[in-house]
Amino acid sequence: MKKIGTILSLCCILVISGCGGRSTSEGITSMIIGGSTSIQPLMESIAETYNEKNDALVSIQGGGSSVGIKGTEDGTFQLGMVSRELKPEEAKQLDQTIIALDGIVVVVHKDNPVDSITMEQLKDIYTGKITNWKNIGGANKEIAVVSREEGSGTRDGFESIVGFSSSDLIRNSDIQNATGSIISDVSVNEHGIGYISLGSLSDSVKVLKIDGVLPSEESVKDGTYKIQRAFLLVQKKGEKQGSELFDFIFSEEGKKLIEAHNYIPVERK
Amino acid sequence: MEDIKFEVKHLNLYYGDFQALKDLNINIKANRVTALIGPSGCGKSTFLRTLNRMNDLVDGVKITGEINMDGKNILSDKINTIDLRTKVGMVFQKPNPFPMSIYDNIAYGPRCQGVKDKKILDEIVESSLKAAALWDDVKDRLNKNALGMSGGQQQRLCIARAIAMKPEVILMDEPTSALDPIATQKIEELIDILKKDYTILIVTHSMQQASRVSDDTAFFLLGEIVEFDSTLNIFSNPKNKKTEEYITGRFG
Amino acid sequence: MEDIKFEVKHLNLYYGDFQALKDLNINIKANRVTALIGPSGCGKSTFLRTLNRMNDLVDGVKITGEINMDGKNILSDKINTIDLRTKVGMVFQKPNPFPMSIYDNIAYGPRCQGVKDKKILDEIVESSLKAAALWDDVKDRLNKNALGMSGGQQQRLCIARAIAMKPEVILMDEPTSALDPIATQKIEELIDILKKDYTILIVTHSMQQASRVSDDTAFFLLGEIVEFDSTLNIFSNPKNKKTEEYITGRFG
Amino acid sequence: MLKLDRKLEKLETSVRHMGRQVIEQHKNCEVLFEHPEKSLARQVMHNDEIINNYETNINEQAIADIVLLRPIATDLRRVIVAIKIASDLERIGDYAKSMAKFVIKNLDNPATLKILKEASFIQQRLVKMLEDIMIAYKQKDVSLAYEIPTQDKELEALLQDFRKIVIKNNVADLEDAFNLSALYRTIGRSSDHAVNICEHIVYLCKGIQYDFDKEE
Amino acid sequence: MLKLDRKLEKLETSVRHMGRQVIEQHKNCEVLFEHPEKSLARQVMHNDEIINNYETNINEQAIADIVLLRPIATDLRRVIVAIKIASDLERIGDYAKSMAKFVIKNLDNPATLKILKEASFIQQRLVKMLEDIMIAYKQKDVSLAYEIPTQDKELEALLQDFRKIVIKNNVADLEDAFNLSALYRTIGRSSDHAVNICEHIVYLCKGIQYDFDKEE
Amino acid sequence: MKRMHSKLRIDAIFKTVVFFFTCISVIALAAILIFTLLKALPLFKEVNIIEFITSDVWSPSTEQFGIASFVVASILTTILACLIGIPVGLYTAIFISEIAPKKIASFVLFAVEILASIPSVIYGFFGLTVMVPFVQKLFNIRSGTTLFTASLILALMILPTVVSLSTSALKAVPKTIDEGSLALGATKMQTIMKTKIPYAKSGILTSFLLGLGRALGETMAVMLVAGNANMMPQLIPISEAYLNGGRTLTGNIIMELAYASGTHEAALFATGVVLFIFVCLINIIILRVKRKGVAHS
C-alpha cells in the first residue's frame, strides 16, 4: 500500500512540476501549426530557427491537410498547413498564403534503366494503359505503381497536372500514406514507380526526367518542370496572428531554409 | 457452568427461495464444545455463520426467528455486526493468515478496533499466542511472515488471532479439514484446553473428531436439527435412526 | 492364494541427491489389499509410483534394487513401461476423469492400445463399469460427460477405467481423500469386492481406512519400511514403538 | 451390505452357535440326570473344550472388529454384547461340565442318583430358559428378554424345593451332601448367568444397562 | 498429554480404586474369620454395593472411551483389560459379601466359627495375592503377573487342607456342611478370578491371551 | 458505539466513490459509440448502408463509398494469418508446456511475451524493409506489398496471443489428468492429443479467437505492408488474391483519415463502426466458449 502511495505521489510531483509549463509560455508568442505532413518537416525547421531567434514557442503538428483545415477552422491550430488547393467552401472560411512551391518528382528503383518519361506515358502508367517497363524502354518487368492516398495534397497535385482523375488510377496500385513509405517501397522494388515531394527526395531512389526535364529548384521555379504545387498556410478569415512568423518566412533567412529543404521560396502576396 | 450462551428459537434462513435452515430450536451451552455434524449441504456452515452474522455478507439471505445471546437477540437490526463479530470469533476451514507478519496478524483485530498502544498490543499478542499454544514455537520470529509457518501452526495462529479479540465464543468451520493428522491432533488438544474459557462451536465432517472433541453434538439433516444431545449419547445410543445411520456411515 | 505379486529387494530411490526410499524389502501378496501408511513425505507415493514406473516421468530420479513382478524385474531397462502400466493400473488422489463421455473415458485405454471394434469396446465398458459397481448408476447416460458425475462416481469411474485395461494390480494413491464420507464408504466397499480379482495397494492417510480396507499394512517412515504385517497385528499389537505412536496419533 | 454388517453378523452367528452348543451340553446333562451313564458324561466333559474355544474365538473376533472397524453406537453394543454373552455362555457351559463330572463321580451312588433324577425337571427348566434366551438374542426381542428372568424366579423356587428334597432325603454321607450342595449351586449359577444374558440383550436393543433385581 | 491418555489414566485409576476397595473387603473378612462380629460383617455386606457401582461405572467409562476416543492397539487393550479386571474384581467382591453373610449366619454356631478361624490364614493368603495383583496392574509388571498364579497353586493346596479340616471336624449339621462347602468354594473362586486378572495383565502388556492352566 | 457507526458510514461513502469510478468505463464506451456513430451518420444521408457494405467502389473524390473490397481483404488476411499462426502457436504451446525442459520452456515463453509487446510499428517497419522485398523476390511478382505479406506479419503478431494463452490453458490442465492417461498405458503424444487438448479446449479456443480479433483489429503493421490497393481481391485463383496488394478496414481508416473531410470522414468512421461490429461478434463467440468452459469444469 505504501509503495503504491509512493509511486502515485512521485507521479503527482512530476505532473505538477509540468503544470507550470503553460504559464511560462505566456507572454511570449505561442502558436500551434498543424496539417500536411509534407509541409511538416519544412515548417519544423522554420519554427526551430524562429523560436530560437524570437524566444517564441511555435509548435508543429502533423495530421494531414484536412486536419490542418479543420483544426484551423475550430481553433485547434492558429495556422494550418495545406498542400493541396482549397475547396471552394473551405476558401470561404480561410485566408491562404503560399509560402513555397514544391515539385512533385517521379521516382523509380535505382537499378531501373529508364531515365526519362513523358507526361503521356506517366498518365498511361498511372491509369493502367502501360503495365510493363519494356513498353517504355525498360526491362521486361511489370510495373508496380505506387501512389499516395486519396485526399493527399501530393496526389491531388500529381493527378491534376498529369491529367487523370482519382477514379482512373490503376486499381492494383499500391497506396502509401507518406512520402517516406513511398521511398521505402520504391527503393526496394525494381518494378516500382512512385511520386514524392521534391523536398523529400532521397538518394535511395532514382528520379525520372519528365519530358526530358530533370526536376530541380530551377526547373520548378521557371516552370519547365510541370508537376508542381504550392504549399499553403491557412488562417481563419480576419485573424491576424502570426504575422511575425510570416515575416520570418519571407525574410532572406526564411527563404534560405526553404531552399535548404529543396523547396522553392516565393514572394509574399 | 451450564449457562446457555445461545438460545436459538424458530430460526429459519433462506438463500433466495431456497430454505437452508428450517425452524431450528437449540440451546448452546456456555464453556462447552458443541459439534455440528451432518451430510454436506445440510446447513451446518450456514447455521454457524448465522451466529456471527457472517451470512449478512451473502446476497439475498433472509432470516427469521431469534437467536438470543446473553439475552439480546443478535438477529435484530439494532445489533452492530462489527461489535458482534468481535464477541463471536471465527476460525475457518483453511488456515487463512493474512500475508503479513505473525505479530501483525494477531494485532490486526485490536488495531481495527483502534488499539494503537504498542505495549498493549505486545501484551495481547503474547497472551493470545500463549493461549493458542503457539508462543514457544514463534516467539523468536514474530516479525516473520505468517505464510512461512506450517499448516498446523497457521491454523493455531488463526485461533490466536480470534482469541486476541477476547471473544466469548469461537466458531470453527471444519478447522482441521486442510491439515494432516498430526496437526489435527494438536488443534483438537487445543480446543480441549480452550473450552475452559470459551464457548466453542465446531463444524466437522469427521465423526471421530466430533466424538473426540465435543461435549454436545447436533446432527443436521436437510436444514433441520434431527438430534441434539450430549456427544456420548449421540454416539453410543442415538435416539433417531437417521442419526445412527449417519454416524455409523450407513447413510445414503 | 498367498502368491507373491511383487518381490521388492533392496530398493533405493533418489530424487537427485535426496534419498526418498531406503533399502526397501517387502513382498506384496497377490489378491490382497496392502495399505501403505506413514507420515507425509515418508515415501509412500514414491514407492507406489515405482511399481508402475510413473516415477520415470520425474526428472533426476535414480533407482537401484529389484522389483520382481511375476518373476520379471520391472525396474529393468528392457521392460516396456507402457505395457507395464496396462498391467499395473493406477487410481489417483483426486478423481480425474477425462473431459469426455463416460463411455469414452472407459474406452480410452483400450483405444490407446489400438482396440477399435465397437462391439469389443462396448463389452469392455459394460464389464468394467459393472466391476466398479457403477453400471446401474450410469448405464442410461454413457454418452454424458463424465465431469457431470458426483465425486464418488467419478472416482469409481476412474477405477472402472483402470479395470478396463484388465490389469493385475491396482495402485491407489489416497483414492478417497477428495471424497466425502459417504462416497469414501462406497469406494472402500468396492475395494473389498475387487480384491478377489486384483492385487490392490492403497496409500492412505487415514488410519481408519487402512484398518478397514486392508489385509496387510506397511508403515513407512523417512523412506524406510518400519513394519510390515497383517493389518490386525499392526493395529492391535504393533511390534515397533514408532508404529504404535503413529497409528495411535501420538507421533511427532 | 457393509463390511461392518457382515462382520457383526458373523460375530453374532458365532455367539449363536456357541449358545446352541451350550444348550446341547445342558440337554445332555438333563439326559444324564434321568439316565446316568458314563460315556455321555465323558462326552459332555470333553465338549466343554469346544465351548471354551468358542469364547476365545469370539473374543478375538470382537477385538479385531473393534480394532479394524471401529464400530460405534448399536454396532459397538453388538460387539460388546457378543463378548459378554460369550463369557456368560462359557460359564454356563462350565456348569454343564461340572454336572457331568458330578454324575460320573456318583454313578455308583444310588442315593445321589435318585435325588438327581428328581432334579432333572429343574434342569429341563434351565434348558428351556436357555433356548428362549437364544431366540431372544437372535430376534433381538426385548420383550422376551424382559420376560425370561421371571422363569429364573420360578427356577429359584424349584431350587429351594430341591434343596429341601436333599435335606429331607437325609443324605448319610457328608461328602455327598457337600457335592449335592455344589450341584444345586451349579444350576442356580447357570440361571444367574442366563439372566445376565437377558440384561445384555436389553442393553443391546435399548442401549441401557438393565438390572434384573438379581439376588446372589 | 493426550486426552486419550488422560481418560485411560482415569479409567485405570478407577480400577485401582475398585481393587483397593475389594482388598479392603477381603481384609475385613480376614478380621471376621478371626473375630466374628456382626457390625463389621454388616459393613462388608453393605460396602459391596460400592464395588458394584464401581464396576458399573468403569463399564460405562470404558464404553464411553471406546465410543468417543476410538482407542486401538495398547490403548484399546487398556480399556478392555479395565473392563475385564473390573468384572473379576466385582466377583471377588461378591465373594467377600458371601463370606460376611456366612459369618453373620453362623455367629451363634461355635463349631463353624472355630473352623472359620482356622481358615483365616487361607484368606490372608488370598488378600496377599490380591495386593500383589494390584501392584502388578499398577506397574504393568508382567513378570509379577506371571508369578502370582503360583500363589494360587499354594492356595489351592491350602484349600484342600481346609476341606480336610472341615470333614475331619465332622460337622454335625448337614446344613452347616453345606454352607461351609460354599465358603470353601468362595475362596477358591476368588483366587480363580485373581488368576484371571493376572491373565488380563499379561494380555495388557504383551498383547497375547495367556492361559494359566487353570483348573475348575 | 459511535465510532462503530462512523465505520459503517465510511463503508457506505466508499462504496459510492468506488461505484462512481466504475461507471467511467460505461460512460467511456457509450461516448465512444456515440461519437463514432454520430461521426458516421452523415455518410448515410448520402449512401445507404447496404450499398456501403456491398459495393466495392471506393472513390472519395467521386463521393462513392463502398467497403466490400476492404471487408474481403480483412477477412482474407485474417484467415491466412490464423491458418499459419494458430497451428504454429498451438504446437509451440505444446512444446513449451509439455516437451521443453523447464529452462528452455521459460525462455521460449519469455521470447513469445516479448513478441507480444513489441510495438506494431516495429512489425510494420520490419515488414516493410525485410518481408516485402523477400516476398517479392520469392514469388517474383510485381510488388512485395501483398495480402500474403500482411498475413505473414499478422501471423507473427497473433503468435504470442495464441502461444501464451494456449500455454496457460495447457498448463492449467491438472497433472492428474496426464498421469491418469499415462497410467492407462497411453504414450506421451496420445496423452497430449487425446486428453490434454480436449481438457484445455475452451482456453485454447479462446486464444484462437483472441488472435483472430487481434488480426482483424491490427492497423499500423498491416497498413505498412499490405499495399493498400483499392481493389476487390480476385478470389479465383486464390493466389491472385494473396499475391496482390489489398486494403483492410483498419488500413482504410488510418490511410485516409488525415486528409478526409465531410462525407469522406464520415465514411471512414462508418468503416470503424463496421470493424467494431466484427470485433464484437468475435467477442460474443469468445464469451460463449468461455461460458461453456466454465460449465464443464
Place this chain on the structure above:
Amino acid sequence: MKKRTIMDGIQYLFIFLASAISIISLVVIIVFVLRKGLSHVSWDFLTNSFSPSDPNSGILPMLVGTLYTVGVTLLIATPISICSALYLHEYAKANKITEVIRFAIDGLASVPSIVYGLFGFSLFVTILQPFTNGYSILSGSLTLSIMILPVLIKTIEETLKTIPNELREASYALGASKVQTIFKVILPTSLNGIISAIILAIGRIVSESAPLLLTAGMVYYMPEGIFSSSRTLTTHLYYLASEGVSDEQRAQAFATATILILVIVALNLIVKLVARRIQKKVG
C-alpha cells in the same frame, strides 16, 4: 506398437518445427532492429534533443514525452481501475447493472485502437480544447487511460480473485469494517498483482501509436508540462518510418526502435520479477 511410435515421431517433428519458427522470427526481428540500430545508440542520442535538420540529434524530448505520457496516464487510469476492480469484485452483485458494466469493459477492450484515436481526437482535442489545450499530453493520456482501463481492471480483478475469500471473511470475523478490510488486507495482498498490471499497462502505453498521433500530436520539443503536445518514442518511430526519407533518419528510426525494444524487454523482466515475488508470497 510400431504405428504408435511413428505417429509420436511425426507429432514431435511438427512441434519442434513450430517452436523453431516462433523463436526464429523473434530472433530475426530483434537482430534486424538491433543490428542496424545499436550502433546509432549512444549517450548523446539519449540525452540530446531532436532537430529535424540535424541527423545526429537525439531523442531526449521523446523519452521525456513518453515518461510524461506513462505517468499521467497511470495517474488517471490506476485509481479508476483499482476502484472499478474493487467495485466489481468486492461490491458488485450479480445484477443487470453489473452486467452492463462488465459488458462495457469487454467492449472497451475490443475497440480497435484507431477508434480510440478517432474518439480522443474529437472529444479531448476538439471539444475539450479549452481544458486540454488541444493536442497535448493530457489529451493523449486521457485517451490512453480509457484504452488501458480494461487491461488494468481485468488484471487487477484477476489478482483480487486470487485472494482467497477466507481472507476477507477472516477480516470481517475479526470485526473489521469493509473499508478496513479493503485497505488493510485486500489492497496490500494484491499489491504485487497491481504492480504487474501497471507494468503491463506501461507496456501498452509505450507501444501505442495510432491514438497518440491523433491526440498528443507530433511536437518534438521538450514537453513543458501536461498541456504541451509531445511525441512518444513510438510515434516518433512512426514518424521516422513513414516520413523519414534520408538514410540518417532511417538510422535514427532503427536506433529508436532499439531503445523501444530494450524498454519493452526491461518492462517484461520486471513483470517477471514481480510475478515471482507474488508466487513466493502466496505459495
